[in-house]
Amino acid sequence: GQQVQQSPASLVLQEGENAELQCNFSTSLNSMQWFYQRPGGSLVSLFYNPSGTKQSGRLTSTTVIKERRSSLHISSSQTTDSGTYLCAMATNAYKVIFGKGTHLHVLP
Amino acid sequence: GALVYQYPRRTICKSGTSMRMECQAVGFQATSVAWYRQSPQKTFELIALSTVNSAIKYEQNFTQEKFPISHPNLSFSSMTVLNAYLEDRGLYLCGARGQGNTGQLYFGEGSKLTVL
Numbered sequence: 001g002q003q004v005q006q007s008p009a010s011l012v013l014q015e016g017e018n019a020e021l022q023c024n025f026s027t028s029l030n031s032m033q034w035f036y037q038r039p040g041g042s043l044v045s046l047f048y049n050p051s052g053t054k055q056s057g058r059l060t061s062t063t064v065i066k067e068r069r070s071s072l073h074i075s076s077s078q079t080t081d082s083g084t085y086l087c088a089m090a091t092n093a094y095k096v097i098f099g100k101g102t103h104l105h106v107l108p
Numbered sequence: 109g110a111l112v113y114q115y116p117r118r119t120i121c122k123s124g125t126s127m128r129m130e131c132q133a134v135g136f137q138a139t140s141v142a143w144y145r146q147s148p149q150k151t152f153e154l155i156a157l158s159t160v161n162s163a164i165k166y167e168q169n170f171t172q173e174k175f176p177i178s179h180p181n182l183s184f185s186s187m188t189v190l191n192a193y194l195e196d197r198g199l200y201l202c203g204a205r206g207q208g209n210t211g212q213l214y215f216g217e218g219s220k221l222t223v224l
Binding site for chain 2: 097
C-alpha cells in the first residue's frame, strides 16, 4: 500500500540547535505538505511544497519529487518549536496521506 | 484567504449514540473534502474523500453506513459518526481542496470525540 515514512519518530534538541526532519514516500506523489500539530490537535500548515525549496523564517522545506522525499529543516531551534510535525503526501489520485509524525522536544 | 471552519470542537457522547460534525469553507470553493480521524497515539487516517458531482470514496475499514457524509455544495460538508463506541474516539478533521488545486488541503480545527 501507499506509505509515508517519517523520521525520526522523536527528537530532543538543546535550544539553538538545528533539526532535520525527513519524509520518504513509497509511491509517486503529486505534492506534499508539512504541518505542525498544536497540543489541542489542530493543524498549522507550514509548507505546501510540490517541489524545490521553500523558506519561511527559520523553517526550510525541500522536496525532491523524483526521489520521493521531502525534508523540513528548523534552524536555531527554540523551545516554542516543540511539538509534533507531520508530513503529508498527495497521490496522483489527490488523496492525501499522513506520516506518523516527528515529536520534537527543544530543551531550554 | 482560504479558511475552513469546523464544528463542534468537542463532543462527549454516550456509547451507541451519534455525533455529527460540519465543515464550512470560506474564501474558496471546496470541490473536494477529505475526512480524517486521528485516534489516540496514531496519525491521521483517511476516512473518505468526497468530490462534488462524484461518488464519495471510502477507505478500507470505513463505511458509509458508519460514517455517512454529505457534500451538498461547494462550501459545506458534514459527516456523522453513527453508533459511536470507544474505538471511535479521537480527533476528526476535514480538509478541503479548491478547484484546480492539485494537492494542498486547508484544514478545519478538528472535532474531538470522547465516548463514554
